[in-house]
Amino acid sequence: MSREGSAGAPGVDPEQLWLGSDRPRRGRKPAYSREVITAAAVALADTEGLEAVTMRKVAAQVGAGVMSLYSYAPDKETLLHLMVDHVSGELPTAHPLTGDWRADLKAIAHLQRAHMLRHPWLPAALTTRRVPGPHTLAFLERALAALRPAGMDGAAKLEVFAQLTAFVAGHVAHEMAQAAMTQSPDRTAAEARYLAVVAADGHHPELAEALSAPGRPLAPEATFSRFLNRLIDGLDTD
Incomplete structure (x- = not known):
């Protein structure tokens, strides 16, 4: 089964996703980062819509081989979690509250x-x-x-x-x-x-x-x- 979709994929492990390292555990030093890959996926969704976001297209955006992306996001569902949190970083969190x-x-x-x-x-x-x-x-x-x-x-x-x-x-x-x-x-x-x-x-x-x-x-x-x-x-x- 293709890993592009989330159907049949295991649930996202929040500890591994958010508390673990964003770098592959094995092999040589990666040429990309989870941040770069997520930003590319967000840019793709912004311009072409969510359905356009596939691992193959994201890989093409960053100039990587599609298989290398699975070290950062094993399936599209994980990538969507990363995308949602990535853009949440744009929301201001330090503006003063009025008390009302x-x-x-x-x-x-x-x-x-x-x-x-x-x-x-x-x-x-x-x-x-x-x-x-x-x-x-x-x-x-x-x-x-x-x-x-x-x-x-x-x-x-x-x-x-x-x-x-x-x-x-x-x-x-x-x-x-x-x-x-x-x-x-x-x-x-x-x-x-x-x-x-x-x-x-x-x-x-x-x-x-x-x-x-x-x-x-x-x-x-x-x-x-x-x-x-x-x-x-x-x-x-x-």
């Missing part, structure tokens, strides 16, 4: 959104459970510190951060899909006509009322902020 946990959590969410828009493959990569690496842990530590004034217990704080990250990832995925639809104005117009017909058929009064209401600002940032406010302002600290 809701405001700080919203600021963290906006950082996450901007981060995912820079790396459009991230929402899909985050749908699978990832063992956090050092950069991801640093950002998680910051989020937990932001939640300290809320008085939640540790389990609740972890749940809130997971919920927030899932919300941002889902929203960004939707946001990117909506942006792609604007490239097809005929399709957008057809959907608008369809909904108008459905709303007028008398069988969907709630939808008709909703569609007749004044519209909200459609700017992506404003839309994200509205949804985010509903989520965080409604959080229960119990």
Whole structure:
């Protein structure tokens, strides 16, 4: 079986991945590093999408033989763990907290959104459970510190951060899909006509009322902020 995919591959050992050496244990001094290989994979995903990331393509990016890469990442699943943590190093972790946990959590969410828009493959990569690496842990530590004034217990704080990250990832995925639809104005117009017909058929009064209401600002940032406010302002600290 090819090692390109994760199907059938053994689970990632977090101790070996994050606490072990990133250099091959045997043989001569390596010509590459895990950092270089991961950065090449990230660049490939940023430009061509996650499906384009294969060990063969990454090897071509760095000018290495494909078999040599398996010393650093034995399969694509491991490489994805490395990629997620690599880009997490871009997230700031030293910005001052205000002590207003809701405001700080919203600021963290906006950082996450901007981060995912820079790396459009991230929402899909985050749908699978990832063992956090050092950069991801640093950002998680910051989020937990932001939640300290809320008085939640540790389990609740972890749940809130997971919920927030899932919300941002889902929203960004939707946001990117909506942006792609604007490239097809005929399709957008057809959907608008369809909904108008459905709303007028008398069988969907709630939808008709909703569609007749004044519209909200459609700017992506404003839309994200509205949804985010509903989520965080409604959080229960119990």
